[in-house]
Amino acid sequence: MPKPRVLVLTSTFPARTGDGTPAFVADLALGLGVDHDVRILAPAVPGGAPRERLSESVDVVRYRFFPRRWEDLADGAILENVRSRRSRLMQVPFFLLGQAIAVRREVRRFRPDVVHAHWIIPQGVVARAVGGRIPMIVTTLGGDLYALGAKPLRAAKSWVLRNARAVTVMNQDMRDKAIELGSTPGTTHVMPMGAHLRDDLGEVETVSGSGTLRVLAVGRLVEKKGFDVLLRALRTSSLAYELVIVGDGPEMESLRRAADGLPVTFAGQLGRDALMERYSAADVVAFPSRRAASGDQDGLPVALLEAMGSGRAVVVTDLPGLNEAVEDELSGLVVPAEDTNALADALTRMDRDPDLRRRLGDAARERAHEYSIPATVEKYRALLSTVLGR
Numbered sequence: 001m002p003k004p005r006v007l008v009l010t011s012t013f014p015a016r017t018g019d020g021t022p023a024f025v026a027d028l029a030l031g032l033g034v035d036h037d038v039r040i041l042a043p044a045v046p047g048g049a050p051r052e053r054l055s056e057s058v059d060v061v062r063y064r065f066f067p068r069r070w071e072d073l074a075d076g077a078i079l080e081n082v083r084s085r086r087s088r089l090m091q092v093p094f095f096l097l098g099q100a101i102a103v104r105r106e107v108r109r110f111r112p113d114v115v116h117a118h119w120i121i122p123q124g125v126v127a128r129a130v131g132g133r134i135p136m137i138v139t140t141l142g143g144d145l146y147a148l149g150a151k152p153l154r155a156a157k158s159w160v161l162r163n164a165r166a167v168t169v170m171n172q173d174m175r176d177k178a179i180e181l182g183s184t185p186g187t188t189h190v191m192p193m194g195a196h197l198r199d200d201l202g203e204v205e206t207v208s209g210s211g212t213l214r215v216l217a218v219g220r221l222v223e224k225k226g227f228d229v230l231l232r233a234l235r236t237s238s239l240a241y242e243l244v245i246v247g248d249g250p251e252m253e254s255l256r257r258a259a260d261g262l263p264v265t266f267a268g269q270l271g272r273d274a275l276m277e278r279y280s281a282a283d284v285v286a287f288p289s290r291r292a293a294s295g296d297q298d299g300l301p302v303a304l305l306e307a308m309g310s311g312r313a314v315v316v317t318d319l320p321g322l323n324e325a326v327e328d329e330l331s332g333l334v335v336p337a338e339d340t341n342a343l344a345d346a347l348t349r350m351d352r353d354p355d356l357r358r359r360l361g362d363a364a365r366e367r368a369h370e371y372s373i374p375a376t377v378e379k380y381r382a383l384l385s386t387v388l389g390r
Contacts, residue, residue: 007112015048020269031377033057065098084250124160142299170299173320194376195305216282221249226288279310308364
């Protein structure tokens, strides 16, 4: 019996393995490739090959949509790229057209049994418009569901969600919002992306013995990540600390100015192995996420799950998804969003109580296994089986 064919649509995908771009789409595809043929359709980005094969059953096809010199709309997060440089809006219609042409081409060539669209907008809209009668699974990670609230965009989201065979979201709050837009409750599932968890840690040890708390923050340098809040909290605290911020993005320069005079290192975007080393070297990992002015907010960052899986104590803000993965005082500390005093107090507690860090880190590691890549792949394998009627 031939393997079912899955056409995966995404707008965020690494140009090269280990380049620091989130790889959750590739991780899921490789897991499903054991018993499915998977083709990933992604936009061209600087440095990305037109075609590549990730495994015997998983390949990647990238489509062009703009003159190569300026073709950077999908190099990172599209929404934040447009906000950081409004001239990129010129690329948007060409991006949509290029994606529509590519989807129609791959539907004819690859003949998928199901389309898996990551993000309602734009992939879900394009797949709904040109994908014919092929069953569609839509996954939203937060940005398109929380933001993009203009009436025409809400109508487009509703059109996609009402017609999806299944919808997956990162947290219960997102599920409620998707259902409000027309998604069918019985086929709308909370299924976060899988995290790469190290299984070679042995017993996790508390790192610092120097009297300096080693703090790590990981994520794209954009408003919703709240790194400016973390910098303000540390500036007003009496902690002896070292902060490393891993990531790149449009707020790099403003964050560098905010960190002036502080013991802060900007490590840039790191590949998975280097990032895992950073987790191991940290005492605590902070996720000061908040709701951006656009309405955008995190659903459930994969970086948070990876930090927990590394056995690190975490401090997170009280947002949907984050507060579902982290139980306050059990597997981490949860503080109100944008509350610099509460964030500083939580970090101070971590500094003064190594036993607390160790206990929270051990519990976080156990909790993270519920979100591992193998666990996520099994959930999606079952969902695909249901959608395909097998």
